Each structure stands twice: as structure tokens, then as C-alpha cells.
Amino acid sequence: MNNSSRLPRWATGFGAQVIAGLIIGLILGFIAANLDASQPDADNGSWLTQLLGGVGSAYVQLLKVMVPPLIFAAVVTSVANLRKVANAASLAISTLVWFAITAFFSVIVGILVALVMRPGVGTTVDASTAADPSRVGSWTAFLQQLVPANFLGLNANLGSDSVSLSFGALQLLVISLALGIAAVKAGEAADPFLRFTESFLKVIQVVLWWIIRLAPVGTAALIGTAVATYGWDALSSLGKFVLAMYIGLALVILVVYPGVLAFNRIPVLGFYKRIWPVTSLGFVTRSSMGVMPVTQRFTERAMGVPREYASFAIPLGATTKMDGCASVYPAIAAIFIAQFYGIDLSLTQYLLIIFVSVIGSAATAGTTGATVMLTLTLSTLGLPLAGVGLLLAVEPIIDMGRTAVNVTGQALAATVVAKRAGLQDQQVWDDAEQGVAELVDAR
Template sequence: MKLNSFGVQVTIGLIVGIILGLVAKDVAWLAGTLSWVGSTYVQLLKVMIAPLIVTAVVTSVANLRKVTNAARLAGQTLLWFAITSFFSVIAGIVVALVLKPGINSSIDPSTAAEPSKTGSWLGFIESIVPGNIFGLQASANDSGVSLSFSALQLIVISMALGIAAIKAGKAAEPFIKFSESLLAVIQVVLWWIIRLAPIGTAALIGRAVATYGWDAIGSLGKFVLAVYVGLAIVMFVIYPAVLAAHKISVVDFYKKVWPVTSLGFVTRSSMGVMPVNQQIAEQKMGVPREYASFAIPLGATTKMDGCAAVFPAVAAIFVAQFYGIELSLSHYLLIIFVSVIGSAATAGTTGATVMLTLTLSTLGLPLAGVGLLLATEPIVDMGRTAVNVTGQNLSALIVAKREGILKDVESAHTELIDADKSPVKA
């Protein structure tokens, strides 16, 4: 173990964070400090997401013209998103049927409540149509008007700009060079932020330990167990099987992806982890920048084995068992269908709760069942996001390996910036 290793530093951050979290339970100012530091770090990462998506995707699309079978790469990416989602939802269904979390549950039926947001099969079409060239969305609140961006809309806009630049020919070369130059600057700034990951990790896990006690689980402990067993099967059985089938070292993969997995666990945000995930894919895994810049942002919005496969499967079966509703084979097939396709259908309104409402409404189960599970949301969301971001990295790696474009890791280390500036250097 080397203390200058990024993965080791993140691990130390986790350990320190757990200790601080235990202390913060009885020290109010420490709990507040951890919350502020953690939220600030996540916000710093999110600030860079929009410019990273635009410059990376524009550059990626423009450079994919140099890569043979670019269309095949896109198709293979979506295919492997679906394959891993399929096996993930199967794991969720099997675990829920074996553990039966909704049978003889002591949860109070009065906690059932209709969700404020629901998934829609038209949501995907609506979400990809940009409201403006910047992909911005405005919402009014008590403090005024807040702006947010739609990552999926930004991807669509950026892909359109990249394709248009190719069609424009020589006239667009300055635009492409500017995008490449701006991307290089953005990535340097991102490294500065990513270097703070151990501190951010300590603060975030400390806040989680101080805030999310097991007392909140109560009668839903069996449900939480079922979700985490399903996630563990995906992470430590399905993913290793896929890696082994492609002759990729399982141990090596998990050592390299550990910063991504751990940050996903503590931040609970696939988008927030996206900058780290893309850099790890390029510099540690050897995925070419031209492809990683397309696959990782797309995966961060539509590839969710934890939130869109394992969780809705376990939760839907829990709701059915709680209300005494018998599910048939067609119901289980619908769960599989919604999980494989639905994550894209709800990409504009991402969130496990929205995905669950889509599953329940498709199956004809009571939407009020969503309210039964809200108490466990922060706790199960940590595990779900860890699986999500790991699966996004894995899919990009597998496609790059299958298509023969995987680079030598040593050359990948030095391609973006000087190794001395890189927090993921060997």
C-alpha cells in the first residue's frame, strides 16, 4: 500500500469519516461541518459536469470519425447496458422471492403514500427534446428561481453539434480545436477537484454515519437486506463473471475502479461521480478518450443496474407481498422489461423512486406502496449508486475490449495530462 495512491487515500478517507461520524452523533458542530464539507465537494464536482459533457461529447463525436465502426460502438454500448441490466434484475427477482421481504412485515400500513413524481413511458421522449440550446431548466421556489441542467439534453445537443461539425468540414475545424483545447483545460481543473476526493469522502461518509442510523430502518430491515444482497450478487458475482469471460483480471478491475465505487457510495450521485468515472476509465482502464467521452456520460444518465434493476425488482415484489397480490410469470417478465428498457425511459427524471413508480404502474400495483419504503431511501441509495457507477465503468471497458480498441494502460496514463498531475497515477 502506497499513501500516494489515490485508491488508498480514498480508503483512508472512508475510515476517518466513519470515526468522525461516530463522534459527530454527539457533537452538533462537527455534524454540521461534515455536512457542509461533503455538500460543497459534491457541488464542486457537479459544477464541472455541464462543460465536461459538452466539450467531451463534441470532441468525442468529432474524433469518432477516425475510429472505424463508430455506429457499431454505440450499438454495442447500448447492448451491454441491456445485458448487465437483464442479469441484475434477475438477481433482484430471485433474492426477493427467496427472502420474501414483504411477508409478515410489521411496517405500519398508514405510512403508505402516493409519490410526488411518477415515471412515464413518454418521459424519455419528452426529456431528450431540449428546451433551449444550453439544456437549462428553471424552477420557482421560495428563494426565487433556480436553474438546473438536463444531462441527457446536453448529450443530445452536444452530439448534434459534433455531427454538424463533421458535416461542415474544414470550416468547423477551429470549433473542434477549440472544444479539444477547452476540454483539456476543464480536465486539469477537474483533477484539482478530484484530488480533494479523500476529504470529500471522509465528510460524506461521516455525515451518513451521523445522520442515517439503523433506527430509521426499523421494520424494513428485511427489505434493506434483500436489496443489499441483490446488489452484492451483481457486484461480486455477475460483474466478475463478465470480466472473467472477457479475460480481464477481476482483482485488477476492482482495485482500479475502487475510487469510483467508493465515491458513488458516499455521494449517492452518478452524475456527481461521472468526472471521476471518465478519468478512471481513460487513464486506469485504457478506454480510449474518444469512446469514454461518449459511453460514460451516456451511462451516467441511462445505465443504472442498482437503481433501475435490482431495487425496483425487490421493491415491486415487496409491495405485492405486502398487499397480498399474487404475481404471475407475465408480471415477472414485465419487471424484467421495465428494468432493461425503463432506465432510458425515465432518464429525464432519474431517480429510483421514479423508476419504481414506473414499475408499479406497469404491473398494476398500488403506487401508495412507494411511501412504505421511503424511510430506507438514503441507506439503500448508497449501495445502489455504488453499483450504478461501477457498472457504467465496466460496460465501457467490456465494449472497448470486445471491439479491440482498448489501449495499453501505461500509454493511457500519459495521454491526458502529465502523470505528476494525475491523482490516479500508479
């Protein structure tokens, strides 16, 4: 076969494979939904639904298992390497500033969409579904979660017949930062430790790329599961709220972020071309933390953000930078609940929504979750917490869009700060113009 008969790279690259996975997943999801409808007595759905759910869950678990070692190795190494980067403290401050800027404009979009669409007016949602949430956001949670419970940041939950372990990402971030700073202060004595950590990071990156290459398969399974099992019937009563949410999220992706990119002279289409695999993976996995290794990989090797900075900014963003969950969602949801209960919000309360969205994502980082963020907003405004239960039926549907915005915003903030600080590798950016698959490969 000669070169002229081959498909162009854009049609065979990693991004195209992810798109193919989305399309195949949609088809399989509709088939699984029809099979489920024909087997109403099946406890866990049809064989296809169970297969899609099992494969999708396994892929998300593979991504999540890489998060703790990646955070540890990347952050320790980045702290040591930040000595080579001028104005490291200024970079950290700039990162937080741009987190706040994009959060501010995102929550403004959420408020405007809710005021125009009035999703809580005329809704047919059953008031009996109102229920107090199991977890409530707290302004002290952030400070509490900064203090590690143990060296590994592990949490144990005792069930009726098992014990499940999880890790606190924010605690692990603090531990890694402390170890990195201590290693720098220790001088030559810490050189073997830093060489081991850097070598360990390279090994983790190789394994990570193996997992990333499975993304088209994971995407097909996850989107198929979403179509088959996420309760689309709930749209009949909460369709207006879901529509408002997706309009708000779309405006952030298509207006706010392009405005930030254009202001900083970063090509808008070029950014979205490079970040597309991350955005789509966030959409189907519904896990900013699970996608964090992929976000960091693409930020470094497609955006040209230096590893020394990306290793700090992306883990921080994955725990505290959530424009979808912490800005757009609590704004629209809080106004929906106020409208549902017939409560008129004052100007002060609207200003409080903005304040909580810009500052509060860090305050709920330790307990995570958009629902927890919403409870923090409602309690600050004095609105009934039971209103959270009204929205739980469509939680999986809107969570997909929220997470896509989250991960895109995390990569955007890191790219903007690197560009403004003169750290962005233009050669890496230019090379990615032909596709990102080869550039993010382990090397």
C-alpha cells in the same frame, strides 16, 4: 530516508487515501451522532454534524458543476474524433447491448433475492406511511426529454423566495451530439471550433483533477454525514428490505460483474483495483451524475479505454445505465410491495419487471431517480403506487449502495466494449497495475 524505509505505493496512493477518508468519516460520524443525541434541541444537529454536512455538500456541488462543461466538451470532441475510430456505429450499438445484458442479469438477481428472502412478509413497517409519490415515471418521458427545452438544456424551478437552476443531462447530451455531428459535416470551416473545444476539454480536465484530489476529504465528510443523519432507526422496521437490497447489490458486484469480466477475458481483480476510487466515491456521494467526470477519467486513464469512445459511453451511461437504481431496486421493491399488500404476482408480471428494468431506465432518464423508476415498474404491474411511501425512510441508506453499483457498471460496460472492439490500450492498463493516482493526473 532510504527507499527501503518508505511505505509501499499501495499504502500511500489515491485508493488508500479514499479508504482512509472512509474510516475517518465513520469515526467522525459516530462522534457526531453522539453529540446530536446529547443536544436533542439543536435544530440542525451538533456543530460537527453541520460541519460534515456542509463540507460534503460543497464537494458534491464541486463535482456536479463540472458535469455540464465536461459533457459538452467531451462529447463534441469525441464525435469529431470518432472519425478516427473504425465502426463508430457498431460501437454505439455494442454499448447499448452491454448495457442491456448487465441490466438483465442484475434484475434477475433482484427477483431471486426478493423471492428467497421475502422482505415484505412479516415486516413491521407502518401501513400509514404509504403515500403516492410526487413524481411518476412515464414511458413517454424519454422521448420528451430528448427534445431540449433550450440551447443549454437548463431547467428553472421557482421557489417561494428563490429560483433554482438545473440542467437536463440527457438534453445536453443530445445538444452536444448534434453540435459535434454538425461540426464534422461543416468540414474545414469548423476546425477553429473543434480546436477550441479540444483545448477547453484539456482545461476542464485539469480543474477536474484538482477536485478529484479532494475526494478523501469529501469522502470523510459524506460518510460522516450519512452515519450521523440518515436515520438508522428505520432499520428496525425495514431491516429485512435493506438487507435484501444489499445482498442483491453485492451479488451484482461480486458475481454478475466478475462473470462479465471473465467472459471477456478482463482480469477481475485488476478491474476492481482500478475502479475502486470510483465505486467508493459513488457510494458516499449518492450521485451517478456527480461522479460522472471521475468515472470517465478513470475509465480512460486506468482502464485504457480511448477518450474518443469513453467521452461517448460514460455520459450516456450516467443518464441511462443504472443497474442499482433501475434493475435491482425496482425488482426487490416491487416484490416487497406486492408481498406487503398480499398480492400474488404472475409469471407475466415477473417478465414485465425484467422488461421494465432492461428498457425502462432510458424511459425515466429525463426525470431520473430510483423512486421514479419504481413508480414506472409499479404502474406497469398494476401495483399500488402508494407503496412507494413505505420505503422512503431507508432511501438514503440503500441509495449509497445503488449508486456504487451504477458507476461501477458504467465503467465496466465501456471497458468491455473497448476490449471486444480491440480499442483498449493495454499499456495504459498495465501501467495502472502499480496504482492509479499518477495515471489519472492531468497531463
